[in-house]
Every structure is written in C-alpha cells, then in structure tokens.
Amino acid sequence: MPEQDERSEQATPRRRQRAREKGQTAKSREVTALAGMAGVILVVHFGGNYVFTNMSEMTTRFLTLQYGMDPFTATKIALVNVITLLIPFFIAIMTLALASDVAQVGFFVKPLELNLSKLNPVSGLQRLFSFNGLIDFLKSLLKFVVGGIIFYQVIKHDIYDLPNISRMELLQIASIAVDFLKEALLYGFLYLFIVAAVSYVFEKWRFEKSIKMSKEEIKEEFKETEGDPKIKSRIRSIQREQARKRMMAEVPKATVIITNPTHLAVALRYKEREMAAPKLIAKGSGYIAERIREIAKENGIPVVEDKPLARTLFKLEINTFIPPELYKAVAKILAYIFRLKGGTAA
Numbered sequence: 654m655p656e657q658d659e660r661s662e663q664a665t666p667r668r669r670q671r672a673r674e675k676g677q678t679a680k681s682r683e684v685t686a687l688a689g690m691a692g693v694i695l696v697v698h699f700g701g702n703y704v705f706t707n708m709s710e711m712t713t714r715f716l717t718l719q720y721g722m723d724p725f726t727a728t729k730i731a732l733v734n735v736i737t738l739l740i741p742f743f744i745a746i747m748t749l750a751l752a753s754d755v756a757q758v759g760f761f762v763k764p765l766e767l768n769l770s771k772l773n774p775v776s777g778l779q780r781l782f783s784f785n786g787l788i789d790f791l792k793s794l795l796k797f798v799v800g801g802i803i804f805y806q807v808i809k810h811d812i813y814d815l816p817n818i819s820r821m822e823l824l825q826i827a828s829i830a831v832d833f834l835k836e837a838l839l840y841g842f843l844y845l846f847i848v849a850a851v852s853y854v855f856e857k858w859r860f861e862k863s864i865k866m867s868k869e870e871i872k873e874e875f876k877e878t879e880g881d882p883k884i885k886s887r888i889r890s891i892q893r894e895q896a897r898k899r900m901m902a903e904v905p906k907a908t909v910i911i912t913n914p915t916h917l918a919v920a921l922r923y924k925e926r927e928m929a930a931p932k933l934i935a936k937g938s939g940y941i942a943e944r945i946r947e948i949a950k951e952n953g954i955p956v957v958e959d960k961p962l963a964r965t966l967f968k969l970e971i972n973t974f975i976p977p978e979l980y981k982a983v984a985k986i987l988a989y990i991f992r993l994k995g996g997t998a999a
Contacts, residue, residue, distance in 0.1 A: 660867050661865065663865065664866055673758075679861070684849045687846060689749060696742050698835065708734075803840055901941075903934040904934070904935045905951075905954070908987065909986060910945060910949045910954055911962055911963045911986065914960070918936065918942035918943075921975070921983065933971060933972070957990070
C-alpha cells in the first residue's frame with residue numbers, strides 16, 4: 654500500500670511545528686491578491702480622482718513642455734510626480750497583502766537557505782507535471798477564463814464609447830477612467846473574493862492531507878519525545894511549577910505556619926469539627942519559605958517558630974495528615990493560637 658494511503662492520522666503539534674519551520678503552511682495566494690486589490694480599491698475610492706486629475710495635468714504639461722523646460726528635465730519631473738502619486742497604491746497593497754499573510758500563517762520568517770533542488774531543471778519539471786502542478790494549472794486556467802468573461806461583461810457597454818474619447822479633454826478622460834476602474838475593481842473584487850474563499854478552503858484541505866501521519870510515525874514521534882532528556886526535563890519543570898502554584902494557593906487557608914525560623918516553613922490546616930488531625934498543606938525552604946511567611950502575614954495567619962518540629966514536619970508529603978507521634982507537639986501550638994484568638998478551631 655502506498656505510504657500516502659497509510660497516513661490516516663491527523664498531524665501532531667510537533668509535526669505541524671516541523672512543517673512550519675520548513676515553510677509549509679496552508680496559504681492561499683488568492684487571499685493575498687484579494688487583500689492587495691482591497692488596498693487598490695480603497696486608494697481609488699478615496700483618492701482616485703485626485704491621482705488621475707494630477708496625472709492628466711502632468712501629462713498636458715509634459716506634452717506641451719510648459720515653463721520652457723527641455724525634454725530631459727520634463728521627463729525627470731514627470732517620473733518623480735508619477736512615482737509620488739503611485740506610492741499610496743504600493744503602500745496599501747503591501748500593507749494589506751502582508752496583513753493577509755500574517756492572518757493566514759502568523760508572523761513567521763523562514764531563514765533564507767540555498768535549496769539546490771529548486772535550481773534543478775529535472776526537479777522543476779517533476780513538480781510542474783506532478784498532481785499538485787496539474788491542479789495548480791487547472792486552477793489558474795479556470796481563474797483566467799472566468800475572469801476574462803467577467804471583464805468582458807464589464808467593458809462591453811463602454812467599448813462603443815471609445816471613439817469619442819479622442820475628442821475629449823484629458824480631465825474628462827481621467828474622470829471616465831476613474832469610473833471605469835472603480836467598476837472593474839468592484840466586479841474583480843467580488844470575483845476574487847469567491848475564488849479566494851474556495852482557494853483557501855482547498856489549500857487548507859491539501860495542507861492537512863500533506864502532513865497526515867501514519868500510526869507508525871506517531872509511535873516513533875512519541876518515543877522520540879518521551880526519550881528526549883531536554884523535553885522530559887522541561888515537562889518535569891512545568892509540572893513542578895504548577896504543583897508549586899497550587900500549593901501556594903492553599904497557604905491562605907492555613908491555621909498556623911511553623912518555621913525554622915528562616916530556612917524552612919510548613920503550613921498546617923486544622924478544623925476541629927471536620928478533620929481528624931491537622932494536615933500539612935504547604936511547605937518550602939529558602940525563597941519558598943519566605944513567600945509562605947509573606948502570604949501568612951498578608952492573611953493574618955500566625956507564624957510560630959519551632960525548629961525541631963518544623964524540620965520533622967518538613968519531611969512529610971504535601972496534603973498528608975500529621976502522624977500520631979506529632980499530635981502532642983502540634984496540639985500545644987494550636988492551643989496557644991486558639992487562646993490568642995479567644996476561641997477554638999471552627
């Protein structure tokens with residue numbers, strides 16, 4: 654059975670990350686083109702008349718060589734003016750095209766590297782005549798044909814007016830050009846919107862299919878991941894941090910904090926009517942011990958110094974009841990605290 658047929662499992666996060674690092678993502682060129690066209694439409698809608706009017710006036714000055722300028726100087730000025738007028742188009746296209754790329758695949762820059770296989774003409778022909786190459790060719794052909802039909806439908810009503818343009822002033826021609834361009838862009842945008850939506854769904858499906866994994870590949874990846882000392886160390890570090898956060902969240906519920914006094918701190922919780930014995934709910938040394946004391950101070954929890962008892966309690970596991978041999982020592986501390994509070998444990 655072909656390898657592709659065996660890949661029936663969805664890609665794992667690690668497989669997706671590897672594909673992303675290689676620059677393999679679900680990206681549609683049509684979506685990028687749609688965003689660029691949206692930028693052109695915005696510029697034409699809000700500044701089209703201004704751009705075309707200025708270009709018409711500039712053309713008139715250039716053709717008549719006003720102000721006594723020589724052809725070279727006039728050409729240089731005209732080019733500078735044209736570039737200045739077209740800058741908003743370029744900025745809008747580049748900004749929205751970049752935004753569409755980020756929206757599709759996120760912000761990711763693949764390191765530049767020389768791929769000799771892309772320079773190999775044999776490999777290029779293989780890609781061209783592959784199944785994916787055929788699909789891309791058919792997509793392009795369909796877009797071209799349908800787009801041509803739509804464009805013809807847009808301009809066929811205006812074709813008969815073309816002979817009259819020669820008798821018009823440049824400003825009139827500019828106004829007609831702007832109106833025509835707006836109409837053409839509108840229909841083009843609607844058409845490209847449909848194409849981009851279909852293309853993105855197709856590219857997403859093709860990408861998901863290309864990164865599918867076989868059950869054997871998933872097993873091998875699991876072995877690699879579990880066997881990697883760095884990954885295992887990272888997992889243990891995350892687990893310890895999560896356990897520490899849960900433990901520190903329990904400190905405000907403590908009845909008393911017993912310290913060493915500075916190196917160790919243990920938090921005991923006791924409710925006389927609900928618990929058979931006091932429970933160790935948090936412990937720590939060094940910085941953790943200091944944080945336990947700070948939280949106790951913030952929540953008005955008594956802190957009692959008892960070096961031998963603190964060292965003994967520190968050996969217990971979190972969320973375990975104290976052993977019977979410590980009942981007497983802990984009871985003295987609890988009795989002292991309850992007397993200070995003027996009552997008993999709730």
